[in-house]
Amino acid sequence: MNEDWRTDLDCWLSPFITALRHKTRARMCPAYIAGLIGPGDRKSVQPMAARADEVGYDQLHHFVAVGAWDSAPLEAALLKKADDLVGDKAGFLVIDDTALPKKGCHSVGVAPQYASSLGKTANCQSLVSVTLASREVPVMVGLRLFLPESWTGDPERMARAGVPKDRRTALTKPEIAIEEIDRIVASGVRFHCVLADSGYGSSGPFRQALSERRLLWAVGLSRRQNVYPADVALIFPVAKTGKPRQYHVPSQPPVAAEALLAKEKWQRVSWRRGTKGRLTCLFAARRVRVADGHKHRMLDNRMQCMPGDEVWLVGERRSTGEQKYYVSNLPADVSIKTLAATIKARWICEQAHQQLKEELGLDHFEGRSWTGLHRHALMTMIAYAFLQSRRLSAAGRKKKNRGTTATTEHASHQTSYPRPLRTISTQAMPVL
Structure with a gap:
């Protein structure tokens, strides 16, 4: 200048x-x-x-x-x-x-x-x-x-x-x-959208606070975070003895984010052009409900979090072998390329x-x-x-x-x- x-x-x-x-x-x-x-x-x-x-x-x-x-x-x-x-x-x-x-x-x-x-x-x-x-x-x-x-x-x-x-x-x-x-x-x-790594995204109250403010978000998530499939139902199981249950329970048990995406179809996605060519990685995405709702005591005396709102669970497999997981409340009809581009935009910080x-x-x-x-x-x-x-x-x-x-x-x-x-x-x- x-x-x-x-x-x-x-x-x-x-x-x-x-x-x-x-x-x-x-x-x-x-x-x-x-x-x-x-x-x-x-x-x-x-x-x-x-x-x-x-x-x-x-x-x-x-x-x-x-x-x-x-x-x-x-x-x-x-x-x-x-x-x-x-x-x-x-x-x-x-x-x-x-x-x-x-x-x-x-x-x-x-x-x-x-x-x-x-x-x-x-x-x-x-x-x-x-x-x-x-x-x-x-x-x-x-x-x-x-x-x-x-x-x-x-x-x-x-x-x-x-x-x-x-x-x-x-x-x-x-x-x-x-x-x-x-x-x-x-x-x-x-x-348009709030981005954060898993240090913030793994906090259920943080994600919920963003949603309460009607903000779109795409954040990192621990691979161990329990999630439910999006089609999980809430049921009232009939007890053989004792009083009937006062609260509903999920029809399916939660599983770790890593396990749920393991059998999904992973595809190579390019999100933008870098100095050495197109930036690409393997991604998989699935609609889920994160297990971060209120807690109920199950029949076996375990405390289990109920399903939250329906969101995207996204997995990334890098060429180094490293795997990362993310969750986002972007609309259900967005493409996996849009999800990947949004998630990767965080690195500019x-x-x-x-x-x-x-x-x-x-x-x-x-x-x-x-x-x-x-x-x-x-x-x-x-x-x-x-x-x-x-x-x-x-x-x-x-x-x-x-x-x-x-x-x-x-x-x-x-x-x-x-x-x-x-x-x-x-x-x-x-x-x-």
Whole structure:
């Protein structure tokens, strides 16, 4: 990109500056975001301040970690920008989490916990992430810290880290995700379907909460999750002795998702074109009822969950031999190709996580407080949205200069990621 990127950034940030309503903060916000986008391997406050001419360390640190200002108006402005960029009634809202490795034990939320990006348990902070995506272009719109039990069970520790009083209750990651979804839906952001991995999809209350909000969803599922065939009936068996049963029971026993799909017809499905050709895998799909309804005691004294609503159960067999399972409330008449394309659209959030960390310093914040961490995360999301806006504008200009009249499918390839996003030098912003 050309050398006027700073001017463009100042103009693009206008709604955020207005939301801050403070002259000094109006200077610090662009300076902080420019520091994240600009050169340098380290994007913590001290090195960013050292590279900046117009602001000092104390000013930047006060802005992000100490200053008394509300981030909600900036979060609302980010949602508006994201909707303008990729909001689409055919788009996706992707729920996931990302880990920030940390040393020590004083940074808010840090604890030994599973880090999906590392594939193992590590000392880290874990953030629930929400990504709005369309045409394979992601914009991160939410990052909220998960507090493990070692924190929620220690009020003094939470107080020292500045955890707000209304956030000191224990919440699971699916519960945090539902709060974020409610915030985003209330803002009017456009999307078609909620996507999540099995860490969220295996939670019955999470799926039910999405359905109660009349949202479409496609989420990962444990292969051990019990399901019923869609044609299961509810009956009242007649007892030979004793009182008659007060509640109905399923006519068939539930089986594991893996077992139910094992004998199904698996077919090779291609869902989109990648850099090395068409992306394909073996898929199988069947209508089922997940065993996540209310529990009844059976005749043999076992507690058994009743059938829930009818949904799609989808299996995926990868070339590596790995098998994955998913469940979705997409309509009963959708094709298996649509199911596969919807499920696989979730992976775009991993690219956003990587770029936020490697290029914008999401995991570089060195403060310990709840407020500082969330403000830093918000600044990285705003910076990322700005870079995505520049990239989409550049793609649009290139397409216009070619004088093409692309189809919708071709346009989606134009705006997908042929290569990673790159950061900005002090002289010029590179072509994205």
